[in-house]
Amino acid sequence: MTWKKLADFILKNRLAVLVVVILGCLFMGYHASKVRITFNGGKVLPVTDSAYIRYNQFKKLFGQDATTMVMGFQSPKIFDKDVYNDWHKIANDIKATKGINGVISVGNVFDVVKDTIQHKYVLKPLSPALITTDKGADSVKQKFLSLPFYKGLVLSEDGRSTLMAISFDGKIINTPKRVPILKAILKAGQQFEQKHNIQVHYSGLPLIRTVAGDLIKNEFVLFLGLSLLITISILVLIFRSFYAVFFPVVVVLLGVTCSLGTLVLMHYEITILTGIMPSLVVIIGIPNSIFILNKYYYEYNHTGNKMQALHTTIAKAGVTTFVANITTAIGFGVLCFTNSELLVQFGMVASASVMVTFILSIILVPIIFSYLPNPKERQSKIKDRPVIQGLLNKLDYVVHNHRKAIYGVTVVLILVCIFGITLINVNSYVVDDLPKSNNTVKDLRFFEANFKGVLPLEVSIDTKRKNGVMNNAVIRKVERLEKLISSKPEFSRSLSLTQGLKFLTQSFYGGNPNYYRLPSGLEQGFILSYAGNSGKSNDMLKTYLDSNRQYTRVTFEMVDIGSKKMNIVLKDLQPGIDSIFNPKKYHVELTGSSIIFIKGANYMVKNLYESLALAILLIAGVMWVLFRGIKMIAISLLPNLIPLVITAGLMGFFGIPLKPSSILIFSIAMGISSDQTIYFITRYRQELRSTNKSISAIVSDTIRETGISMIYIAIILFFGFGVFAASTFGGTQAIGILISITLFVSMISNLTLLPAFLLSMEKRTAKSESRKSQ
Template sequence: MFKLFTKNFWDVTARLILRNKIAILVAIIGATIFFSFQWKNMRFTHTEANLLPDDHEVNVVYNDFLKIFGEEGNLIVLGVKDSSLFTVEKLNAWNKLSESFKQFDDVETVISIKDLQKLIKDNENEKFQLEPFIKDSVSSTKQIETLQEELFKKYPFYDNFLFNKETKTIRTAIYLKKDIVNTSARKDFVIDVLNPAIEAFEEANHLDVRVSGMPYIRTLNAQLIIDEIGKFIVAALLVTSLIFFFFFRSFRATFISLIVVCIGVMWTLGFLGILNYEITVLTALIPPLIIVIGIPNCIFLINKYQHEVKLHGNKVKSLQRVITKIGNATLMTNVTTASGFATFILTESKLLKEFGIVASLSILAIFILCLLIIPIIYTFLPYPKERHLEHLNKRWIGGFVNWMEHMVKQKRIAIYATSLVLLIASIIGIYQIKISGSLIDDMPQESEFVNDIRFFENEFSGIMPLEIMIDTKRKKGVMKLSTLKRMNELEDLIIETPELSKPISVVGLVKYSKQAYYNGNPKHYQLPTSQENSFILSYAKNSTSNVDLLKNFVDSTGQYARITTFMKDIGTDKMERIEENLQTEIDKVFPKERYNVSMTGKALVFQKGTKYLVKNLAISLSLAIFLISLFMAYMFRSFRMIIVSLIPNLLPLLVTAGLMGYLGVPIKPSTILVFSIAFGISVDDTIHFLAKYRQELQANHWKIKKSVYAALRETGVSMFYTSIVLFFGFSVFTISSFGGTVALGALVSATLLFAMLSNLLLLPSLLLSLERSIANKEVLKEPSINIIPEEDDTEENLKNKY
C-alpha cells in the first residue's frame, strides 16, 4: 500500500513540476529575492562562542561575577620590548600615543607609564596622596634613569602590570567601556582608531608595537571569519565545478549545477538572516558545505537524465523518470545527511543548535532546488550532444570497478584482516586523543595577533583573564585583616604557578599603602600587622585616591573582592591541574561557612565548554546512529540489515578518531563536528548500495553472489563520483587559516574516503559471508520505502515505444 502511495506521489510530483515549470521558476526567483533581503539581518559575532547552556553552573557563576564587577574582557594592551624606547624622544612619543586614546568615548581609562602614581604619606593631614612619576613629560636621560630605578626596584605594586623589570618590556593598558565590548563599536575602535594610530607611531619611531587583549583578539578573529566565508565559497565552487566538468565534459551541465548551488547558498544566508543568528566560526562553514553537498545531488539527477536520453531519446519521458526514480533516492540520502546535522539541535549548546538548525534546513532546501530547477531547465534546452554522453561508457573507471569486484571475490579474508587491524590500531589511537580547551587553539597560528599573544605570554605570563571572586557574606568584610591574609595565601600559590601571571587585587593595594606609610621603603611592601592596620586604615579612609583605586578590586558594599590573574594558552590537562590546585588551596584557606569563593573568567568558561561539547559529541553521534538505524529499519524491516549497514560506517569513524590520536589532533569544538557530519553523509552510500542490492535479489531470483556483484558494478561508479566530489569539496576547508577548520576539512575528507572504500569492499563482503542469515525473503522482506523503483520498461520496449 505504502509502496503504491510512494510511486503515485512521485508520479504526481513529476507531472506538477513539468507542467508548472514557469510558475515554479517564478516562485524560486521570488523566494531567492526574499531571502536576499534577509541578509541585512545577519549579524557577525562580537563575543566568544559560549559553548555551555545559559543555565549551566559555570555560566551562572560567570554571570554573577559580571553583575558585580562588569565585563572582565575589556582590556587591550600595547607592548614594546626595545631598549631604544628609553630615550627622551621615544618615551615621550610612547606616552603621547597612550594619552591620545583617552579622548575617545569608547575608552573608559588608559594606564601608561605616565599615568603611574606614587602613593605618598601626608603626615600633616594624616592621609595618602598620589604623585605622578612623570609630571609633564620626560626632559632628560637622567630623569629616565631615575624613573627606571624607581619603577623597577622600589615599587613592586606595579611590577608585571605595566612593565617587566627583568626584560625591560613596557606596556600600556587601554580599558574599553564595558557596554561597547560586545558590540560593533569595539570593531570600529580597533580597526579605525587603534590600528592606524599604532602604525603611524611605528613608522615615526621605528619601534615594533605588540597589541593584544581579548577585545583586540576577538575583533581580528571575527574579521578573519568574515573574510574566509567568501574565500570558501569561491574555492568550493571552483573545485566542485572542475570535478563536475571532468566527469560530464559539459559546460552546460556544469553551469546549471553552479546556478543551483549558488541559489542554495543565497537561501542559506537568508535562513541566517530570518533566524537572526550570528555568523560564527561554525555557521560560516555552512554555505560552502551546501555547495559540496549540493553538487552530488546534481550529479545523480543529470547523470540519470543523460542515461535515459541515451536509452530511448524521449526528453519529456527522461525528465519524468529523473524525478520519479532519482527524486526518492536523493530525498532519502539528503534526509539522512540532514539528520546527521539535526542531531546538534538536541544538544544544550546554543552554538551547536544554531549550526544544526541552519545546516539541516539548508540541506533540505538544496534538495528541493535540485529537484525543481534541473528538470525544468532541461525542458528548455536541446538534447545533449554525443560528446556529452561519452562519459556514460565509463571506460576510464572500468579498472576501478574490476579491482573492487576482484577484491570482494578473491581477497575477502584480506579485507576482514585489514579491517580488524585498522580497528585495533584505531582503538589504541583513540586512547591517545587529548581535549583542547584553549581559546586561541583554533586561531590562525601564523597571524600577527597570535604571535603577539605569544609575546605577552612570555613577557607577562598571558592575557587570558582568570578571575577568583570572594564573597565574605557580610558588608565591608573584604577589608578585614583576616580576609586579606587569606587572599594573600591564595595569591602566593598563584605567583608560584608559572602558567599564571602575578595577581592583581586589593591585597596589593593594602601592601602598597603600608609601603607608603613607611615613606616608600620597598621592604615594607607586605600586609600590615593587626597593630599597624588601624593606623594605615585611618590614613586610607581620609584619601579619595585610595577609594578610586579600590573600586576596581572591591564592590561598592565591600562584601565582594576579586583576584585577577592572566593565564597562558595551556592545554586542558594543565588547566585542570591548576584549577584543582587552586581549589584545594581555596578549600583549605577559606572556611565555607564564612566565605563563598568561585573561579571564573573567559578562559575557564571556554575550557569547561569544550569538555561539555565532548559529552555532547557522544550524545549527538549516538542520536545520529539511532535515527539512521530507525530509518534503515523502516526501509528494510530487518534488524540484521541494520547491523550489517552500520559496521562499514562506524569503522571509518573509529579510524578517523584513531588518526586524531596518532597525529595529535585534539578534540575541540571544530573537530567535534567531524563524526556526526561524516556519518550522516557516508551512510548515503550504504542506502544506495543496499537498495540496489535488494532490487537485484528480486530480479535475480534471490541469487546472492550475482546480486551483490551487480549492485557493486551499478552503484560503485556513482559512489566513486560523489565520494570524489565530497573528498575534494571538504578539502577546500584546508586552505583556511584557522587550525580547527583545516582539521575539520581534512578529517571529514579522510573519513568519507574510508567510508567509500568500506562501503565498496567491506559491505559487499559481509553480505556474501552472511548470505544464509540475511539474504532471504524472510529477512529481506518487502521494503516500506522503495529507494530505487523497479524498471517498468525494458530497453527494447522503450526503443519500440518511442
C-alpha cells in the first residue's frame, strides 16, 4: 500500500517533485565542484589501533616521517669535475627552495671538524665551492671516502651509484604545494640527464604518492567516460530509442553529481577507492532504469494506458529495485565497520550514492516518461525479441529437464575452486597498485638494488627514564640493535645517535677513519662536552633524541618486499630485539610509514573477512524479511555465494594475491549479485500469490519475464566493471575483472541454479503431501 501511495504522490505532484529534485541536484553540484584529489596515503589503520597511536606518538617526538624524496644515478663519473659540479648545483638550488628542509648528496655533505680553541665542533662543507680542476675533484673524492658516516648513505657500497636525499617540510608534504616543487626537481634532474647522458632515477613516498594522485585524476575522467560509453551502447541495443537512452544517462549523471557532492559534504577527498565512485554510480545506477523501463513497457503493452503503466511500475518495480539497492548498499556499507578511514570513506559514500541514485531513478524516470510520447511498438515488444526469447527458452528447458546436471556441474566447480582457494597468496606491496612498467616502480628497484630501498623504517627506543639514552651501556645496546637489523638484506645501514657519536669520535681524533667508532666511557664525556657547544653541529644528535633524552630513534630504509615476507622478517627480528633490550626495562617499537602500511594491510585483510561475513548476514536478514523461512534464505543466498567461491578459486589458480584492494571484491559482488536473486524471487512470489499456476509454470514465466532484465543488467555490469581492467592500478584492475566475472557467473547461477532449487523444493513438497495423504 505504501508504494501505491508513493506512486500516487509522485505522479500527481510530478512538476513540484521534479523542481525539488533539480534544486537538490544543483545544490550537490555546487559542492561537487569543490572536490579534490588526496595528497596523502590515506589512513588505513583505525585511530584507536595501538600501532597507529604509537606511530603518532613517535611523530610528536621526532616529527613527520616519509618526507624524503630521493634522486640518484649510477656512473663511474660521480666525482668527475663537471658531473660533480652540476650535481652540487642542483642540490644547492633545491635546498634554497621554499618548502625544502634539507638536501644531502655527495656534492654538499659536511665534515665535522674539532675546534680546540672554542672547545666545539664545526660543520665544514666538503666542497664549499665548485671544483675547478681534476686534481681538486680527486681531492674531494678522497676526503669523501675517508668519512664512513656517508658510506651506503649517499654513495653505494660499491661506489658506483649515488643519491640525493631531499627532505620536504612536514607542513606542505600532504598539500598541493608539494607538486610544483616536485616538478622543479624532476626538471632539474632531466636537464642533468640530457647534459651528461646519465639516467637519473627518482623515488620516495612523496613522489610515489604524487604519481598515484596523478593517475587517480586521469583515471577518474577515463573511467567515467568509458562507463558512460558502455552503458549508452548497451541501452541503444536494448531499447533502440533516444529517450530510453538519453534520460537514464541523465539520471545517473545526476547520481554522479550527488556522489561527488556527498564526498565534499563529508569532508573527504578523492582516493584510489573513492576515485572510482562516479563510474560505479553509472554502472550500478543504469540497471535501475533498465528494470523500471522494462516494467513500464511490459505494463503498457498489457494496458495501453501510459499513466496507469507508470503507476504500476512505481508500485511494483519500486519495491523490487528498492530492496535490490539495499543489498547493494549493504555490500558497500559493511566497509564502514572496518574502522579503517580509507574503507569507511569509500563505504559511506558508495552506499549513500547507491541509494540516492535509486531515489533519483524511481522518481525521475516515471516523471520524465509521463511527459514523453507513448512507447512505440518496438519498445513494448522488447521481451518478444527472438534472440533473447530463444536463450530464455533454452534456459527454461535446461532447468526443467537437467537439474541433476546443474547440481553436478556446480558441485564439481565448487570442489575444484576450493582447491584453488588453498593456492591464494595473501600479500601486499607499497607500490602494489602502480603499473610494473611505470618509471616510478622501475626507479624504486634501482634504489633497492643499490641502497637497499627508500621506504622508511623507524625504531623508537624508550629507556623509561630521563637521560636514559646517554648511558654508555644503552648506547652499546643501540649499536647492537642496528647491527642486528642491518644484517637483514631487506634493510639499509642505519642513521642514528650512535652513527653521529662515531662521526664525532672520528672528528675528535683529527678525522682519522680508524676512529669511526663509539667513544669509550671516558671519551664520551669529552666528546659530548664539545657537542654541547657546537650549535648546528649538535643537531646531528638532537635529531635522534627527545628533549628529555629518554627516547631515541634509529632510522633505516627498507626494500618493498611485500607484507607476507615482511611479517616473517619482523617476527624473526623480535626475539633478537628482546635479547638486546629487556622488554621489562625498555620499550622498543618498530614503526614508521612502511610498518603502518604493513600493519594496515594485515588489518584490512583480517577485517574484510569479517565485512564479508557481515554482508552475508545482513543480506540474509533482508531475505528473511522478504521471503521468510530458512529454506528460502538458503535458496536465495547459495546462488550468490557459489560465484564468490568460484572467483576466489580463480584468484588462486591465476596467482592473483589476496590484498586489501582484491578482497573488497567479495562484499561488493555479494551485494550487487543479490539484486538478481531479489528480481527473480520477488517476481516468483508475486505470481505464486496472485495465480493458481504450478510452481513449474511460475518458474517458467519468471525466467521469461524477469530473465530479460537480469540478462541486460548482467551485460551492463559485466562490461561496466570490465572497464576497470584499463586501469594502471593493479588493485583497480583486479576489482574490475574479478567483479565482472563474479557477476556474470552470478547471473548464470540465478537463472539456472536458483530456479532449479525452486523446482526441487516443489518436488519435495509434492512428495511430502503425497505421503500425508496416504
